[in-house]
Amino acid sequence: MKLIQGILQGKVRPLAKAISLVEDNLIDKEELIDQLYPHTGKAAIWGVTGPPGAGKSTLVDKLIDRERSQDHRVAVIAIDPSSPFTGGALLGDRLRMQRHSLDPQVFIRSMASRGHLGGVSWGCSDAIKILDAAGFNTIIIETIGVGQTEIEVVELADLVMLVLAPGMGDEIQAMKAGVMEIGDLFVINKKDLPGSEKLKAEIEYVLNLSSDNPEQLPPVILASAQKSEGIDELWKKLSTKYQQLVKSGYLSARRKERIKKELSRIILYKVHHLLDKKIALQDNIDNWAEQVYLKKDMPYTMVNKQINRFKKEMRLDDSKN
Amino acid sequence: MSSKNVRILIAKPGLDGHDRGAKYIARALKDNGYEVIYTGLRQTPESIVQTAIQEDVDFVGLSLLSGAHNELFPKVVELLKQNQAEDIIVFGGGVIPEEDIPALNQQGIKAIFTPGTPIKDVVSFIEKNRKT
Numbered sequence: 129m130k131l132i133q134g135i136l137q138g139k140v141r142p143l144a145k146a147i148s149l150v151e152d153n154l155i156d157k158e159e160l161i162d163q164l165y166p167h168t169g170k171a172a173i174w175g176v177t178g179p180p181g182a183g184k185s186t187l188v189d190k191l192i193d194r195e196r197s198q199d200h201r202v203a204v205i206a207i208d209p210s211s212p213f214t215g216g217a218l219l220g221d222r223l224r225m226q227r228h229s230l231d232p233q234v235f236i237r238s239m240a241s242r243g244h245l246g247g248v249s250w251g252c253s254d255a256i257k258i259l260d261a262a263g264f265n266t267i268i269i270e271t272i273g274v275g276q277t278e279i280e281v282v283e284l285a286d287l288v289m290l291v292l293a294p295g296m297g298d299e300i301q302a303m304k305a306g307v308m309e310i311g312d313l314f315v316i317n318k319k320d321l322p323g324s325e326k327l328k329a330e331i332e333y334v335l336n337l338s339s340d341n342p343e344q345l346p347p348v349i350l351a352s353a354q355k356s357e358g359i360d361e362l363w364k365k366l367s368t369k370y371q372q373l374v375k376s377g378y379l380s381a382r383r384k385e386r387i388k389k390e391l392s393r394i395i396l397y398k399v400h401h402l403l404d405k406k407i408a409l410q411d412n413i414d415n416w417a418e419q420v421y422l423k424k425d426m427p428y429t430m431v432n433k434q435i436n437r438f439k440k441e442m443r444l445d446d447s448k449n
Numbered sequence: 450m451s452s453k454n455v456r457i458l459i460a461k462p463g464l465d466g467h468d469r470g471a472k473y474i475a476r477a478l479k480d481n482g483y484e485v486i487y488t489g490l491r492q493t494p495e496s497i498v499q500t501a502i503q504e505d506v507d508f509v510g511l512s513l514l515s516g517a518h519n520e521l522f523p524k525v526v527e528l529l530k531q532n533q534a535e536d537i538i539v540f541g542g543g544v545i546p547e548e549d550i551p552a553l554n555q556q557g558i559k560a561i562f563t564p565g566t567p568i569k570d571v572v573s574f575i576e577k578n579r580k581t
């Protein structure tokens with residue numbers, strides 16, 4: 129595949145095209161990803177998540193500076209929600225990072241969630257692999273503004289930053305319930321606004337309560353992305369935390385866990401499709417329901433009959449090959 | 450689950466500080482089911498083109514009030530070509546005199562929408578020119 133060569137040579141156009149291929153879920157993506165896969169595993173993958181408007185994009189913009197000062201190549205995937213009604217999306221994260229657009233060592237890609245729940249998009253995990261193979265040192269994933277259930281970035285990133293800001297009242301209360309558990313690092317952004325110290329204390333308190341290991345509490349850092357304050361400290365903590373992950377062996381454990389989840393997800397997806405095709409559920413369900421309604425067939429008898437039909441068709445397929 | 454979504458970059462080159470028009474069109478295109486990337490005020494042709502390539506958009510819509518369209522619009526087309534990205538379709542909008550339009554078309558700006566153009570005209574332009 130021509131794209132692959134271009135990607136490995138670090139060319140932008142093939143890279144961008146390849147990401148579209150996985151976003152659009154075209155069948156060519158399978159060969160693409162499998163051929164790139166041996167070249168992956170070198171990049172550090174950071175997830176940035178938190179409620180809408182907390183300052184995630186502004187923070188990412190500043191972190192790009194720090195990474196560039198180390199001569200690291202940086203890629204960003206920034207996800208915004210698609211409208212469930214029209215499928216359209218207004219992708220605005222990039223606006224805050226646009227001053228990096230002429231730096232050839234920075235690649236920024238906006239993605240719409242396209243109906244995927246969980247704060248990321250279907251294509252995201254494959255897009256990460258493409259960027260990794262293309263040789264970026266750091267890949268930053270900005271999720272959509274999250275609520276409690278949208279925490280899938282944990283399954284994609286090596287390390288997750290949860291960004292909070294004062295004045296978000298109820299949102300933070302909800303966060304404390306579940307999302308708190310996902311942060312390796314907490315950023316209280318907008319420290320220029322009143323209430324940030326108090327929020328920091330609250331977060332530390334909650335973390336303390338819910339931790340079995342008080343010595344290993346995740347860092348909570350006050351910052352102002354807009355005023356470029358606290359960014360150095362945050363960035364240093366990030367690096368330290370990452371080194372810890374590598375040394376402790378926790379990083380490879382996390383990555384194995386990620387592969388496990390991903391394989392399961394793809395297998396289930398494919399089996400589901402196969403089943404759909406062979407059983408033709410959509411075409412037949414009205415008829416089956418009618419039979420069961422009229423008591424001409426019993427529910428479980430009906431279901432098992434269809435499953436057996438599926439198995440038989442699979443065996444027929446097998447013997448054909 | 451496979452689907453080709455149309456992606457559109459709405460960009461504002463030039464020095465004027467008004468982006469109401471650009472924001473309006475960005476939102477309207479979103480409401481018509483497209484994925485729209487908006488990058489804010491005062492973008493150079495160079496940054497518009499790099500953004501279009503990284504984002505792998507199908508269309509670039511340029512919005513301009515400042516009167517520099519005769520230089521800036523063709524510049525974007527030219528830079529796309531230099532980057533082997535001439536398949537990205539460029540259209541323009543804003544306060545643009547009728548008499549400038551033929552020359553802009555000739556230089557590769559596929560359509561010009563002047564103020565008051567109904568959004569459905571823009572949508573039908575996109576539907577006619579999209580790849581799939």
Ligand SMILES: Nc1nc2c(ncn2[C@@H]2O[C@H](COP(=O)(O)OP(=O)(O)OP(=O)(O)O)[C@@H](O)[C@H]2O)c(=O)[nH]1
Pocket residue numbers: 179180181182183184185186187221224272273317318319320321351352353354355
């Ligand atoms: N006062 C203050 N405002 C900030 C700070 N950082 C970001 N903002 C502002 O907060 C608003 C939201 O910032 P973004 O960076 O877009 O926030 P986000 O979390 O990426 O937002 P979504 O992607 O829409 O969820 C913008 O108006 C920023 O200028 C900060 O440190 N202090």
Ligand SMILES: [Mg+2]
Pocket residue numbers: 184185186220221270
């Ligand atoms: Mg954002």
